[in-house]
Amino acid sequence: MTSTNGKIMTASEAISRFVHDGDQLVIGNYTVGSCAELIYEVIRQQRRGLTLYSQSGIFDVEVLIGAGCVERLVTAYVMRAGGKKGGSAAERALRAGTLQMEDLTNFDYNARLVAGMHGMTFISVLEAVMATDLFRKRGFMGEDKYRVIECPYTGKKVVTVPAANPDVCIVHVQRADKFGNAQYWGAMGSVAAAALASKRIVVSCEEVVEHEIIQSSPHLTIIPAYRVNAVVEVPWGAHPTEVLGYYNFDSAMYGLFTMADATGEGLKAWMDEWVYGCEDRAAYIDRYISKFGSSALNSLKAKPLYSAPANYGAAVYSRWDRDGREIFTGLTLPEIETILGERGLLYE
Amino acid sequence: MSKPYTLQELLIIAVAKEIRDHENVVLGVGLPTTAGALAKALYAPHATLFMESGIVDFEPLVPLNHIADAHACRGFSYATDLYSAFTMTYRGFVDVCFLGVGQVDKYGNVNTTVIGDYYNPTLRLPGSGGAPSFLSYAKRTVLTMLGGSFADRLDYLTSPGYLDGGDSRDRSGLFPKGSGPSMVLTTKGVFRFDPVTKEIYLAQIHPRVRVEDVKKDVPWELKIAEDLSETPPPKDEEIDFIRRFAPNMVMGRELMLELTVANMNRKRAS
Numbered sequence A: 001m002t003s004t005n006g007k008i009m010t011a012s013e014a015i016s017r018f019v020h021d022g023d024q025l026v027i028g029n030y031t032v033g034s035c036a037e038l039i040y041e042v043i044r045q046q047r048r049g050l051t052l053y054s055q056s057g058i059f060d061v062e063v064l065i066g067a068g069c070v071e072r073l074v075t076a077y078v079m080r081a082g083g084k085k086g087g088s089a090a091e092r093a094l095r096a097g098t099l100q101m102e103d104l105t106n107f108d109y110n111a112r113l114v115a116g117m118h119g120m121t122f123i124s125v126l127e128a129v130m131a132t133d134l135f136r137k138r139g140f141m142g143e144d145k146y147r148v149i150e151c152p153y154t155g156k157k158v159v160t161v162p163a164a165n166p167d168v169c170i171v172h173v174q175r176a177d178k179f180g181n182a183q184y185w186g187a188m189g190s191v192a193a194a195a196l197a198s199k200r201i202v203v204s205c206e207e208v209v210e211h212e213i214i215q216s217s218p219h220l221t222i223i224p225a226y227r228v229n230a231v232v233e234v235p236w237g238a239h240p241t242e243v244l245g246y247y248n249f250d251s252a253m254y255g256l257f258t259m260a261d262a263t264g265e266g267l268k269a270w271m272d273e274w275v276y277g278c279e280d281r282a283a284y285i286d287r288y289i290s291k292f293g294s295s296a297l298n299s300l301k302a303k304p305l306y307s308a309p310a311n312y313g314a315a316v317y318s319r320w321d322r323d324g325r326e327i328f329t330g331l332t333l334p335e336i337e338t339i340l341g342e343r344g345l346l347y348e
Numbered sequence B: 001m002s003k004p005y006t007l008q009e010l011l012i013i014a015v016a017k018e019i020r021d022h023e024n025v026v027l028g029v030g031l032p033t034t035a036g037a038l039a040k041a042l043y044a045p046h047a048t049l050f051m052e053s054g055i056v057d058f059e060p061l062v063p064l065n066h067i068a069d070a071h072a073c074r075g076f077s078y079a080t081d082l083y084s085a086f087t088m089t090y091r092g093f094v095d096v097c098f099l100g101v102g103q104v105d106k107y108g109n110v111n112t113t114v115i116g117d118y119y120n121p122t123l124r125l126p127g128s129g130g131a132p133s134f135l136s137y138a139k140r141t142v143l144t145m146l147g148g149s150f151a152d153r154l155d156y157l158t159s160p161g162y163l164d165g166g167d168s169r170d171r172s173g174l175f176p177k178g179s180g181p182s183m184v185l186t187t188k189g190v191f192r193f194d195p196v197t198k199e200i201y202l203a204q205i206h207p208r209v210r211v212e213d214v215k216k217d218v219p220w221e222l223k224i225a226e227d228l229s230e231t232p233p234p235k236d237e238e239i240d241f242i243r244r245f246a247p248n249m250v251m252g253r254e255l256m257l258e259l260t261v262a263n264m265n266r267k268r269a270s
Helices: A011-018 A036-044 A059-066 A089-096 A106-117 A127-131 A191-197 A211-215 A251-261 A264-276 A281-292 A294-298 A333-342 B007-016 B031-043 B082-090 B131-137 B211-216 B236-245 B247-251 B253-269
Strands: A024-027 A050-054 A070-075 A100-103 A122-124 A147-150 A157-162 A168-176 A200-208 A221-223 A230-233 B024-027 B048-051 B055-060 B073-079 B096-100 B114-117 B120-124 B140-144 B181-185 B189-193 B200-205 B223-230
Touching: A011 A036, A011 A200, A011 A230, A024 A191, A036 A059, A036 A168, A036 A200, A036 A264, A036 A281, A050 A059, A059 A070, A059 A089, A059 A251, A059 A264, A089 A264, A089 B120, A106 A122, A106 A157, A106 A191, A106 B082, A127 A157, A127 B131, A168 A191, A168 A211, A168 A221, A191 A221, A251 A264, A251 A281, A264 A281, A281 A294, B007 B031, B007 B140, B007 B181, B007 B236, B007 B247, B024 B031, B031 B055, B031 B096, B031 B140, B031 B236, B082 B131, B096 B131, B200 B211, B236 B247, B247 B253
Parallel strands: A024 A050, A024 A168, A050 A070, A070 A100, A168 A200, A200 A230, B024 B048, B024 B096, B096 B140, B140 B181, B200 B223
Antiparallel strands: A122 A157, A147 A157, B048 B055, B055 B073, B114 B120, B181 B189, B189 B200
16 A cells, blocks of 8 residues: 555555665664554564664564564663563574674663764763673674774773664654654653664654644654654554553553563464454554453553643744834835835845 | 561662662662652652653652653653763762662672573573663662572673672772672672672671571672671551552562452452
8 A cells, every 4th residue: 555645654564665674673662662563563574684773672572583583683681571480582582593682781772873873983882891791792793892992082991882873763652743753752761862873764653743733842852854754653552561641551461471472382372363463553452452341441541641831932923013114123124125225235 | 566567568668778868869670669769758858769761850659660661750850861861870970779680799790681601591681771880880789689699600790899809899990989889688688798808798687587598598608797687677657658659569479460360350250
């Protein structure tokens, strides 16, 4: 299906156009409000050979690895389903030798994106990491995981990491306009850096709003329209994680996922039902309601708690007063034009 | 005579007492966030609570699910990003940080990455998160180890404590002077670090626990404080606050799950 309205499109179209086999793919969201529907669509379209960046790998990393999409993982955190006795897709893939992984600290992961976002080729990080095995044990990045240089100003040793510029970022936000201006509030994490460092950006949102709403609250915009390739409106698009102002974390559903994820077969069965078994988010929500009831879904909905409005107003909105006179000179436009002519400033 | 209390309550209070008024505090998820809420309510009303996701000066409303949980706050004063939360830590603005850990050695070095070989893991643990930076640059760090273990040699050094002990941390030149782990809390006691050797010792023991029980968990000859004390029983107001704020923490994960499932079944039956 081809969209006729510029950047507004379905998740299926956005992933098919902007996420390719072998891409470096970054999950823009950090711990909260994960772009679940976009992730599930990557899985349904069976992307292969991805280098996946996820700052705090939760179910996102688990399902993408479980579905065989990921060859390499860059992260600061992975989940473990069911504590010591359990397991995780990441652990199973590491043991099977089908996954290569690079462990970074939260800061170093984010610093790579900040460098990429600002067009630098590397960035200095916090030197204490040299005392840890994060520095000593290298994964697929090898020597390029960390390099140590001398600060040209102080002569001190400086640890650096290379910039990251992923091919594509997929990210879920509260709202966006049809041009792609994306507004997000709450835990800022590394969301803006992940998106802005990337070459292509696919935004999903709880709702598409009028451009005027965006323009009246520009401090909430974290990704500007000119960087965005696709806007996908997906209510409940982050479920079972949460979106501030829209719905809470679904701990019961997440609990079911966590139990399933303790084994490879469990995860596969769970994905058969909730990822492959639902053609889109609407079908997923239908299945959820038929299984757990609409009251379960409704109990997650956020009650309103609005931010205090901020006054963006100014004293003056026009250079012309009510009588059509320029406010500083007290002259009308014809009077000004006459003077311009008299002074020889108008070219015939 | 105060009310009967649970072990969880005792642990939360032991952690909360490490927060002093007017301090800047970074809270890891789980027990520390409840301790932060308790401290702010009862002992340290002017403490500024931080989450590493950039949520700064928040008012805890319900127990946090994770360290980016804006849903759990009654508002917060400053929404910055994760990068800035860490540079702020690097620049010395964090007084105390609380981290949950998996494996700790004699000098407070921490492993939260792997059990077994890094490249071929027996158990792949969650990894570093922000822990290495906090344990490096916060003025003090309190470690809570509820399910983990003491190890002679770590399989992986994720977050630096006192390195090889003595003055090795300060000598490395990589850390602010005087920083490092100040306490380790387990379900059996409170451990602190010798000011000179930086070796961990048992400072306080929880009620109903014997020193032999603690020693069993430690693979080296554990040093015991000469003035070893017993963790004091909670006061009623502390117990009341915790039970109202975080009934889930009081019950613990397993009991909470059992009682929630029972409630779901009751609803379904009616």
